[in-house]
Amino acid sequence: MNPYIVLAVIGGYFALLLLIARITSYRATTQEFFTANRQSPWFVVAFGMIGASLSGITFISLPGEVGSSNFAYFQVVLGYLVGYGVIITILMPLYYKLNLISIYGYLEKRFGFWSYKTGSFFFLLSKTIGAAFRLFLVAGVLQMALFNSWGVPFWVTVLITIILIWIYTFRGGIKTIIWTDTFQTLFMLLSVIISILLIAKNLDISFTELPEKISASPLSRIFEWDWQDEHNFFKQFIAGAFIVIVMTGLDQDMMQKNLTCRNLKDAQKNMFWFSITLVIVNLLFLSLGVLLYLFVAEKGIALPERTDDLFPMLALNHFQTYAGVLFLLGIIAAAYSSADSALTSLTTAFCVDYLDFNDKDDEAYKKRTRIKVHIGASFVIFAVILIFNAINDESVINTLFIAAGYTYGPLLGLFAFGLFTKRNIRDKWVPLVAILSPALSYIINLNSENWLWGYKFGFEILLLNGLITFIGLLLLSKGMGRQSNSPKE
Helix, strand or coil: CCHHHHHHHHHHHHHHHHHHHHHHCCCCCHHHHHHHHHCECHHHHHHHHHHHHHHHHHHHHHHHHHHHHCCCHHHHHHHHHHHHHHHHHHHHHHHHHHCCCCCCHHHHHHCCHHHHHHHHHHHHHHHHHHHHHHHHHHHHHHHHHHHHHHCCCHHHHHHHHHHHHHHHHCCCCHHHHHHHHHHHHHHHHHHHHHHHHHHHHHCCCCCCCHHHHHHHCHHHCCCCCCCCCCCCHHHHHHHHHHHHHHHHHCCHHHHHHHCCECCHHHHHHHHHHHHHHHHHHHHHHHHHHHHHHHHHHHHCCCCCCCHHHHHHHHHHHCCCHHHHHHHHHHHHHHHHHHHHHHHHHHHHHHHHHHCCCCCCCCHHHHHHHHHHHHHHHHHHHHHHHHHHHHHCCCCHHHHHHHHHHHHCHHHHHHHHHHHHCCEEECHHHHHHHHHHHHHHHHHHHHHHHHHCCCCCCCCCHHHHHHHHHHHHHHHHEEEECCCCCCCCC
């Protein structure tokens, strides 16, 4: 593609984002930055969350992953529905009952200071890694499509990518994100649907023949029943349920959007319709993957070394110019719809959980401090992307879930213990348990085939990590608490 076309597309896209940001951030206060005054329409939140949940990782990595694991990822997606059910019925009522800004405030009310700080720390760690993975992908595409031809180093591309996010989020925060996510989700979905239709036309496949052609491909095989295989159905399904619980229900980024709805009922409607739509959209991305591999086979094109590079390579080098433009819009929309809210939620969590922002603080002080934290979070993500670029050699979607298994596990254990037991714990020892749990999980994972009769962990390492945390908290427990925010009471 002509780099000037790429530059024009990016420039026009961000001009629209800045316009939305200007409208939504007019006279925005710190409270609006964090909660949008809890006035967001539920259907707008639901639609925007699709883009935030899928991100550039799904857009690029998932279609390429079809070549190595077929439709096995759809087993994870089916498990999502169970996880969203838990969020709707257990976690959302709790968060609304406690009127939380940071969801980790629950841990302080339930256990104490150190549990609260530990939970927030693991969110900050998890979200920083996740946001870096997502932006790593879009920066790589921009490097391929635009900056390579001009000799621009990768680190400059990354810096530009993050600065663009900072510019349209630093004023309005979550209030802006709700509306920019909606805009970006629309572009992402249009991009993937039109890409499917364009590839089908190129392969002389009619619209009515598409389902049959995709289902007839060996790449569309969904279920794996071998218990030792990392893609075994039960492993993937159960892991999918818990991935959603931790990466949505215990994640400040995703729940901050839900907590901007007017009331609990609206938030639950938002989550229900979002979960149904998300299953359909994931199926679209997997179908796109089959078509990409059919296209490569039909045209005799050599596969790239990394599966993550398949869709970008074809879109930018082998499809028509307008298809490449659509791809760029889709990947930018997908990546930025998740990364921008990640940056906002990192700022929120640090300000509320560590700097103890409250309604009595001076607004000017809060605004100055919030902007400094926003800048600091941006530079941390920048550094992590460069580290990841130096060491990554796997499909990014797999890497993301592996990392999530270790960083979200302590959160899973903490919330599960708080919700489903009434016991108090020795709060000061919680950070030690939260550090040891991922370390023990990693050791068990390395030796599982020797110790567990050939069993190989996949995404379900998250469950092991959460279980070890739960057991550690049980060992620290000291009897029944006088008060608990558990819904069982």
